[in-house]
Amino acid sequence: MIKWTKVSSRVIARWSCTLTGGGPGGGKAEEQTCFLQDEAAGGRTQPQKKKRRRRKKKSDVFSMLEPSVPSHLSTWVDVKEAIRDKAKELKLGPTRFAACEKPRPDRMAAYQKWIDSGMHGEMAYLAREDRLERRRDPRIVLDGAKSIIVSSMFYWPGKGGFPWPKVSERERLGADSEGRGLVSCYAWGDDYHQIMGSKLRDLATFAVELCGGNSRWYVDTGAVMERDLAERAGLGFTGKNTLSIHSNYGSGFFIGSVFTTLPLPPDEPMKKPSYCGSCTKCQVACPTGALAPTRDFVMDARRCISYLTIELKGSIPVELRPLVGTWIYGCDICQEVCPWNQFSWQGQSSPSWGQVSKDISFPVLRDLLHMDETEFEARFAQSAVKRIGRDRFLRNVCVALGNSGDVRAIPPLRKAMETESDLVKEHASWAITRIAEQQRSSSKTTTTT
Structure with missing residues (x-):
């Protein structure tokens, strides 16, 4: 059949x-x-x-026709604008175009130096030679590729979009009230790999149906120098927090790329590689020192809270645990303090989830510790959080509970030490000790006063 x-x-x-x-x-x-x-x-x-x-990837859209301008359009410039209009229809953010060529030599050299220094931590896939080769020459990604469509999808809700106070206030509230944790705002909605991936697939299909040729799309999944692409396409510059920053909308966006064999005229690149000037707010605010004033435009991933709570598979280094605070998935600190993110804006590419429940953005930590595997799968079925698995998630929850100083967390933490994996047990034990230390310190302060 x-x-x-x-x-x-x-x-x-x-x-x-x-x-x-x-x-x-x-x-x-x-x-x-x-x-x-x-x-x-x-x-x-x-x-x-x-x-x-020929196709080996789900991200491919292939045609058997040679690229050509359709009869109802006059030039490849018209084709480019038709693709840009389609991106708007799909509710993608600003969409720009770059030639498919090697990245700037200084960008590739900086990336290689970062790898050689070991700052990528346990993300060994970043150092694989085949992936490095594709970063050095993106033309390897797709045979005959001539252009790259560089699109965006925003998740940063803008100054007026946060349903809760800023990070410093949220951490205080978390310790003083119900004992809540922090989730990076990009994970408040459904998994962006699925949402943006679907939009990029539709955009790639539109381009191939319009003009023939072949396309391959990526959203945070391929060996692509995305920040270099953003600069070359004029989408944004690279900030000292190492994120791409759009001059009107800030840094809170995902970058997606569509490699295509269509000869689309490139857009104007960014005039300067960065517009941060003498500002060091993100570097000063970073609690773990992943960003440092002595190291502009370089992040030590091994110390980044997002890396520690998402990418790291094993134990979070003991010396860094107190600095993680109550973050349980990702971190927004370096973006929240950035002057480029202080705008209040609302557009077609604004986060589709809008105002969210505090149980998503600011969940009660003790409740999370009670989740079994079935409950975890159900709660995060459509979320990027699901990707790290229950064990790593509970590891993060334990660290956050320890830093919250919430004595109400001790009974569920003790239960976790009896029933959970070795990874969770280790962090639960640390959390109990940490809470006890904070209680003793608080008692001494009260007595002295």
């Missing part, structure tokens, strides 16, 4: 059929034949041997 998926006459979509038997084109199961439809074949199905199936 054959399962057929209808596709455009100009586009060959991945898995256009799943072959388990014969089909209209005469193929046989043992030949592993897949029938693909093409406009040039007059709408007739044509057998394609498995070895000729």
Whole structure:
């Protein structure tokens, strides 16, 4: 039996059929034949041997037609604007275009130096030679690639968009009231890989249906020099917090890229690599020293709270645990203090989740510690939080509880020491000790006063 998926006459979509038997084109199961439809074949199905199936990634959108300007448009500039209009229709943020060429030599040299210094921590995939090679020459990513569509999707809600006080006040409230933790605002909604990935797939499909050619899209998943692309496309500059910053909307956006064989004229690049000037607010505010005034535009990921709570798979270094505060997934501190993020704005690319419940952005830590695997999967089914798994998440919760000084957390922490994994037990034990130390310190202060 054959399962057929209808596709455009100009586009060959991945898995256009799943072959388990014969089909209209005469193929046989043992030949592993897949029938693909093409406009040039007059709408007739044509057998394609498995070895000729070029696509190996779900992010590919391939056509059998050479790139060309459609009859209703005049030039590739018109095509570029049509793609930009489609991006707006898909509710993506500002979308720009860059030539598919090697990154600036100084950018690649800085990245290699960062890798060589070990600042990428346990993210070994960043140092893989095949990935480094693709960063050095993005043309390897897609055969015949000539252009890169660089798009954005914003998650930063703007100065007026936060439903709760700023970080310093939230941490104080968390310690003094219900004992709540902090979640980076990018994770308040559904997983951005899925949301933006779907939009980029639609954008890539639109480009191929319009002009033929081939495309491959990425959203935080490929070996792509995204900040260099943002600069070259004029989307944003790189700040001292090492994030891309849009001059109107700040740094709170995801970058997505569509590699294409279409010869799209590039947009003007950023005039300067950075517009931070003498400002060091993000470096001074970083509690762990991942950013430092002596190290402009460089982040030591090994000390970054986002790395410690998301990327790090093992134990959080003991000396850094008190500095993590009550963050349980990611961190927004270096963005929250940035002057470029002090605007109140609302546009078509603003966060789709809008005002969220404090149980999402500011959850009660003790409640999280009670979750079993089923409850964790249900609560974070559509969230990026799900990616780190329950063990790492509970590890983070234990550290946050320890830093909260909440004595009400001691019973559930003791239970965790009896029932959870070694990773969670270790951090639960630390949390109990930390709470006890804070209570003793508080008692001494009260007595002295």
